[in-house]
Amino acid sequence: MRWYQRFFRRGLTEKHLDTELRFHLDQQIADYIATGMKLEEARRRAQLEFGSVDRVKEECRDVGKGRHVEVAIQNFRYALRRLVKNPGFTTVAILSLALGIGANTAIFALIDAVMIRTLPIEHPEQLVLLGCRYHHRPNPEHSGYGGGGGEPTFSYQLFQQFKKRNGALVTTFAFVPMGFTNTS
16 A cells, blocks of 8 residues: 555655654764764764665665656656646647558557468368479579479469369469569
């Protein structure tokens, strides 16, 4: 429940921190008095040794687990104030974000529909890929799909004849794989 107190009951947290630091300072003063120092000298020496109370408080706050959340909230508030002061910049920033998010969503939806999702068929294990190999010497200048490199392909006319005479398969379709050639 300390995180709750740290964010929502800040006054109570600060009071506890003040009490704790005051206790340690008083203990140090008491230790110096026990060694034979006068009260004013003990207080002065304890204060010098202990250092600035505000600095010690800040160090204690930094050690806390919720400090990064507190800093993020402060940064968010600062950014919000700056955006309110500059409405032109705010409009451009919001439009840029909307355009970027919209474009990424559209591109991902397209990639998801085309590449990621499986084909909408009942029995994908029954798919068959047919191809034929050309038996000729590959052309080193033209590698990739289209028959130049000896890849499995059909001509469109051969596909039409196969589709007409198909008796074993439920349906037939053709596709052209998209390849690329790296010429560097």
